[in-house]
Amino acid sequence: MLPTPSLRAVPFEQIRPNGVTTELLTEQQRRRLADIATVITLPPNVVLYREESLADAIYLIALGVLKGYRDLPSGRQLVVAFLFPADMFGLAQEGHYVNSIASVTPAILYRIPLADLKALFHHDAALQFQFLCKITHELRESQRQIMVLTRRDAIGRVAMFLVSLEHDSDRGDRRGPRALFPLPMSRTDMASYLGMSVEAVSRCCSRLVRQGIVAFPNRHEVRVLDRARLDQLAGAL
């Protein structure tokens, strides 16, 4: 059974005792969204839509990992964001999407026509406010990514990436931080996202392994062995 649409972010105001990311929507709002949404199932590594294409709907992620990217004139592909369950994407610019979106893992999405969503916003200001929170949250994420990209040391960038990936992987379920978590994307996508070459990513991963900080049981899983040193690397801005 598929859960109702979910939108997770950090609210503007301080209300809750625990400092954790929470669900924003009420059960009723989730039902209303479900009513106007279409469920879309995607196999891994397929393009949902391309930048510039006509935008008449936004998407919420129920399950899976997607990537938002741009194809640069040079042919290089630049990943600007990874998208996880309870994330939203597809907010357009003059009726056209700005990024291309492709699935990384198998994924399940809610597709919500923009016209219907606007109508819903019209008589549910609180719902719209939650979307405002969510977008703001994504803006902050984007700014955090800027912090990553201005780092000079490649290994620190990889460390920060792994740390934030671990947080993101706590989203679909409720478990706290665990030593073992999935690394759904390819090294190529990581490289593109981190602004470095695939070789550099590979070398950094090797170094992290050699120093006993993490382990890669296989290419799509990470185990944290020495959290103190990983956090130290990630935090040494």
Place this chain on the structure above:
Amino acid sequence: MLPTPSLRAVPFEQIRPNGVTTELLTEQQRRRLADIATVITLPPNVVLYREESLADAIYLIALGVLKGYRDLPSGRQLVVAFLFPADMFGLAQEGHYVNSIASVTPAILYRIPLADLKALFHHDAALQFQFLCKITHELRESQRQIMVLTRRDAIGRVAMFLVSLEHDSDRGDRRGPRALFPLPMSRTDMASYLGMSVEAVSRCCSRLVRQGIVAFPNRHEVRVLDRARLDQLAGAL
């Protein structure tokens, strides 16, 4: 006479014939915002608030240029965004601001208490929608900045920065692109924003001058001499 609050962004939907950034708010909405807003005047180079401090209001820029930044553990200051007239900032996270904000030039701001704004949103869904557009716009700007930061060539980053700065400087007034435009921020801020050292910024500027692409009549103005080559550098992603 101070203009009423202004919010410029690119709408989601395609409606307008001209492809230019436009004002989002109606005259009535601007008046309502003005009613709940306090006008704040800032001299250059002063801190408006620091990250982590208590957040109970958002700000709209009527005039001037500001910067959003983070102080890193290393003591380095990282500029994550420059803010221009008709930009908004101050959307918080659990009641605390996430970036520090400081003026770059003298500035005039509208300070809008968050509680009042929420109340306004409650019975003006359209207004809230414009804020949603605006935030989305800022998210895109942030992603464009990510594109800049993933570039390997420093001179290309500087070129992109100059080009987008020229666009931003068309905002307070109505003039189209001009050959001469202001460069309000210091080289140090530029360096921080572009993820490179001050020296590298300086060298790139010198190279641009030596190649006859731009000129710097003084440290805070730029003149484009060879737009074709500047655009070529900026576009060579």
Place this chain on the structure above:
DNA sequence: CGGGACATTGAAACGTCTCAAACGATGTGG
């Protein structure tokens, strides 16, 4: 007019990128 912050320029060191090759997993066809 001087002080101090900011900006420019030079020379050396470091780290990543590029190029190139080997390796490993994966899936297809014989």
Place this chain on the structure above:
DNA sequence: CCACATCGTTTGAGACGTTTCAATGTCCCG
């Protein structure tokens, strides 16, 4: 079921460009 082709990843060696360190130069404000 195995062989093979293909794609993604890892590892190595050299070149390039930026960072760093240091010194000089310039602007602005007291």
